[in-house]
Structures are given as structure tokens and as C-alpha cells.
Amino acid sequence: MYTASSLKAELNERGWRLTPQRETILQIFQNLPRGRHLSAEDLYNLLKEDGEPISLSTIYRNLKLMSRMGILRELELAEGHKHYEINQPSPYHHHHLICVRCNKTIEFKNDSILKMGAKTAQKEGYHLLDCQLTIHAVCPSCQRSLLPA
Amino acid sequence: MYTASSLKAELNERGWRLTPQRETILQIFQNLPRGRHLSAEDLYNLLKEDGEPISLSTIYRNLKLMSRMGILRELELAEGHKHYEINQPSPYHHHHLICVRCNKTIEFKNDSILKMGAKTAQKEGYHLLDCQLTIHAVCPSCQRSLLPA
DNA sequence: GAAATAAATGGGAAAGACTATCAATTCTGA
């Protein structure tokens, strides 16, 4: 769990700075309910409605930065744009089962997957940032529908 | 392993057709060496060089279609565009360890992950198409480099 | 096998997500 000051420490370590925008973004994701994922646009609109807008440029820049730091996870839950969520360790770490037709997403947990991922990264000398099992499938209701594709 | 006629059967089942373009695309992916992944543009150029060009529209349409059918896998190996490879069953099925800085990708196998994915999909009544463990990390040489971000 | 029906292709235009640029602002450390 990041606090403003632990985020600051980690940023400073790399010669970067803690800004109000970065702190706000971190807080949003930390308080997001389980199973909620935000796109850049979602976050932009959410902040605008809350009366503390952040420019889209800054949002895109920081979503990428925080993903590269391992603070956020970058998810492909729908076509055309990415979604983000906070990257949590073992008891909260989870994966996604996605319907490729309607994008209905189910989260599920499995500790052994994270362990295997960490082991694989270590074996190759890679520094682990995120480990996600993504299952592409067709949900029950989309199976019943006779719509094409 | 798909043949032209098994692909035709599967297409016809859904009211679709086997075209020379679809057959060509399937062949390309089936003959691709291990560890090679193609973007839409890669495939377009490859076919053009081979003297049997297919339009970009058709390529995009069919990469999507064949992914939705479970014949191809849609991978996020680099930012900005997708990569595709043939979707193979258990002994050949594999996953990806990706450096988020230089996109160096290592493939690795793990049968238990596919089993877990299949089990999860089944439990929720989803029809499985693809199951991929994606590990985002920083490779050894990028760890040594002092470049920002 | 020819005609009718429906699906697929190709080409170009369009959409839409993301990035680059740069002047103005803000943070940090001397």
C-alpha cells in the first residue's frame, strides 16, 4: 500500500518528483472499489466531475509512468483502449476472465500463478513489474445469442 | 492443426466462407517459426513481398475474426499495436515474459497455467478461446542502463 | 451449370487513442 511519502521516495530515487497530480491519481486508484478499472478517459472525466481536473496529457503520461514503476497495472479489457487498476500483492492480486464479445469481465484469484510468474522472471534475470493471466472467452449469454462474430 | 477444409467447416458452421485470403493467412501463421509474432502491418508487407498481396482492411478483419474463433492469439507485446500467432494446444502452448522498456520477449511453457485457465472458464460457463500469462518486467540489460523511465 | 442471394474484398476516408512539442509553471537544492 503506497502512501504519498512512499510514492515520493520512490519517485525521488529516480530523480523524479511527487506532484499533486500524481498524488491525486494514486489516491483515486487506491480508493477504487474491487473490480473497477479505469481508462485514461474515465479518469479524466472522474477528476473533472470532482472539480479537480487534470489534463489528458498528464493523465496519459502518469498512467504510463506508474505502470512502468509497477504501481499500476495496464490491462487490455476491451478493444481500442487500455484500463488501469492498482497493482496489489499476493492476497489481493488477481486475474481476469474476459468475454471477447461483450467485454464482461470476471476477476479471480490464484496465488500460484503469481508465484510462477515471479519465478520465471527471476530465472531470466528480469525485474518483475506485473504478472497477469488473461483468459479470452465467450460468456454464457453471448454463447446463447445468435449474433454474428 | 487446421487444414483448409477444417477451417472451411468451422467457418461454414457459422454461415461464413473460406476465401483464398483466409487460407493464405492461416498458412502463414502455421508455418511461422517458433517465437515469431506478426503485426497486421508485418503480415501485409510479408504478403506483398511474396507477390500475393492482401489488402490491409482484409487483414485486420480476418486477424480479428480468427482470434475470435480461437485460431489465432492476439498479443500485446509492444505498445501501439497488436501481434498475432497461431493458438496451439497443450504441448506447444506458451506464455510471454516482456521487457516494458525494449520489448525483448521470452516465451516459456507451463502446462498448469492453461489447465487453471480452462478450469476457471469452465467454472463460470465461459467458452475458452485463449489463455495467456503475460509478465511485464525489465530485462537485465535495461536494468543496467541508466536511461530514464 | 446459370441465376439469385449473401458474404467478403479492396481502397480510401474516418475515427479514436495516444504521443510529441513547447511555453508556462512548479518543485528542489544551493
Add this chain to the structure above:
DNA sequence: TCAGAATTGATAGTCTTTCCCATTTATTTC
């Protein structure tokens, strides 16, 4: 307090992917 460096915000630009539609091709029917 001041200089140097990083960050922001606004906008223009890039680039992948989708849309549109006339033409072509595959399948079905007679």
C-alpha cells in the same frame, strides 16, 4: 532567493484500426 530541472497543460500530430461502399466472389437454388 535564485538557478536549474522536471512537470504540466494545450494543441497539433501520429498511427493503428475501423467504417463505408462499390465490386467481386462464394454458396444456394433452380
